[in-house]
Amino acid sequence: MSFLDEVPWNGDGLIAAVAQDATSGRVLTVAWMNREALKQTSEKGEAVYWSRSRNKLWRKGEQSGHVQKVREVRIDCDADAILLKVDQVGGIACHTGRESCFFRKLEGGKWVTVDPVLKDPSLIYK
Amino acid sequence: MSFLDEVPWNGDGLIAAVAQDATSGRVLTVAWMNREALKQTSEKGEAVYWSRSRNKLWRKGEQSGHVQKVREVRIDCDADAILLKVDQVGGIACHTGRESCFFRKLEGGKWVTVDPVLKDPSLIYK
Numbered sequence: 001m002s003f004l005d006e007v008p009w010n011g012d013g014l015i016a017a018v019a020q021d022a023t024s025g026r027v028l029t030v031a032w033m034n035r036e037a038l039k040q041t042s043e044k045g046e047a048v049y050w051s052r053s054r055n056k057l058w059r060k061g062e063q064s065g066h067v068q069k070v071r072e073v074r075i076d077c078d079a080d081a082i083l084l085k086v087d088q089v090g091g092i093a094c095h096t097g098r099e100s101c102f103f104r105k106l107e108g109g110k111w112v113t114v115d116p117v118l119k120d121p122s123l124i125y126k
Numbered sequence: 127m128s129f130l131d132e133v134p135w136n137g138d139g140l141i142a143a144v145a146q147d148a149t150s151g152r153v154l155t156v157a158w159m160n161r162e163a164l165k166q167t168s169e170k171g172e173a174v175y176w177s178r179s180r181n182k183l184w185r186k187g188e189q190s191g192h193v194q195k196v197r198e199v200r201i202d203c204d205a206d207a208i209l210l211k212v213d214q215v216g217g218i219a220c221h222t223g224r225e226s227c228f229f230r231k232l233e234g235g236k237w238v239t240v241d242p243v244l245k246d247p248s249l250i251y252k
Binding site: 002003006016018020024025026027029030042072073074075076077078080081083094095096098101102103104105106109110111 | 128129132142144146150151152153155156168198199200201202203204206207209220221222224227228229230231232235236237
């Protein structure tokens with residue numbers, strides 16, 4: 001039996017996937033994988049997700065170059081989430097040009113942007 | 127407008143929530159929150175989730191005592207995931223008695239348990 005068969009894919013055939021920077025420990029992204037995405041991720045050693053908005057496989061970094069090199073793939077106890085430890089190429093995971101997608105923090109009842117833009121998105125997506 | 131109104135709750139009224147140990151950086155759990163869970167988490171400073179299996183609010187640690195004290199709440203760019211930085215009481219987040227729920231690693235095409243049980247679950251859930 002393949003490790004892929006042990007994943008109880010949800011009603012949409014997906015599982016949540018958290019990517020964490022292997023060096024800094026920073027949580028970078030939460031995205032989704034279908035069976036093919038997890039298979040390709042494990043084979044290529046680079047994160048491949050399922051884009052729910054575009055409804056297709058999405059090789060992280062295919063446009064931006066900000067590939068996630070996968071050092072480790074883990075699964076949680078009830079097998080409904082994947083954790084990738086990655087080397088984030090370019091040090092930028094977010095399409096806004098920030099290190100992490102989690103750049104807004106709850107402060108005084110408001111979501112406040114607390115992380116800097118490292119690179120102008122117009123220079124990333126040409 | 128409340129910060130709760132800025133969350134595009136999914137079809138089930140939920141958002142994925144990653145909990146990360148504030149000290150070690152270890153990703154501990156991925157669970158789900160509804161509006162009330164996120165509200166209570168922000169008010170109490172302790173993680174409250176929505177249990178999809180039990181279909182009710184679940185104050186993390188209510189049975190085990192392994193409460194997650196919340197230091198920081200973040201939200202990602204497209205607001206479909208929450209990140210909590212927590213102090214994990216007891217140093218155990220998983221119901222199996224392990225530090226993290228992500229104790230299985232993909233090795234040679236198999237999910238292999240690589241983390242030790244720190245406390246026998248029968249001693250946690252009496």
